[in-house]
Amino acid sequence: MPTLAFVNWPPHLGTTSMGKRIQSSEPAGNDFGERLAALRKAAGFTQVELAAELGISQRMVAYYESPQAAPPANLLPAIATALGVSIDELFGRGSKRRLVKQDGDSRLRRRLLAIEKLDPAEKRQVLQLIDAFIERGQLKRKVERSAA
Structure with a gap:
């Protein structure tokens, strides 16, 4: 059975032959969920606020920030826009400068x-x-x- 590939899926996450996402043993520093949480906090959002901005539940935001999952590709542009980053930055391929909290409220x-x-x-x-x-x-x- 062929393996399904996810476009722009973080390389440290793999897929099963059924296309289900699995986590590799890559160091946590490369984890999409940790990066998403850091970007969310740097943008000044709580999980509840980001969920409201995206039109999803807080539980889904928490799930996407966990090591087990990442959001579907169709949600990535909305997340990037809400957090003020590019999709590449969501995947750790862009600038790290946004992880530092900006001055101001x-x-x-x-x-x-x-x-x-x-x-x-x-x-x-x-x-x-x-x-x-x-x-x-x-x-x-x-x-x-x-x-x-």
């Missing part, structure tokens, strides 16, 4: 990306609200400085 960064996707009228309203809060904060600091 990742939740804020995700919200800004969501604002970018709003229609122009909604985006304008959100930006006006943000501008009002920023201006309020600046005025508050000015008053505090002048009182001191």
Whole structure:
């Protein structure tokens, strides 16, 4: 019986003759699940948040982060987009720089990306609200400085 091959499947994971995925004895540092968990954490997602972003359950995210499995190929682009990495980086073939937590609030960064996707009228309203809060904060600091 022929062995099924998975396109872009991590090389440290093999397949059985029925196409089922199996784990090799490759060191855990090359494990797709560990890399996925590290990228998720670096992007500031919990498993629940990433699951919601992808439209899957938290249990599936946990499963994909385990040594036993990896997500199906049709889910890879969505995962890469949500985490802000390329598909190559998901498989450890790209830049390692993203594994280091970036400065700033990742939740804020995700919200800004969501604002970018709003229609122009909604985006304008959100930006006006943000501008009002920023201006309020600046005025508050000015008053505090002048009182001191």
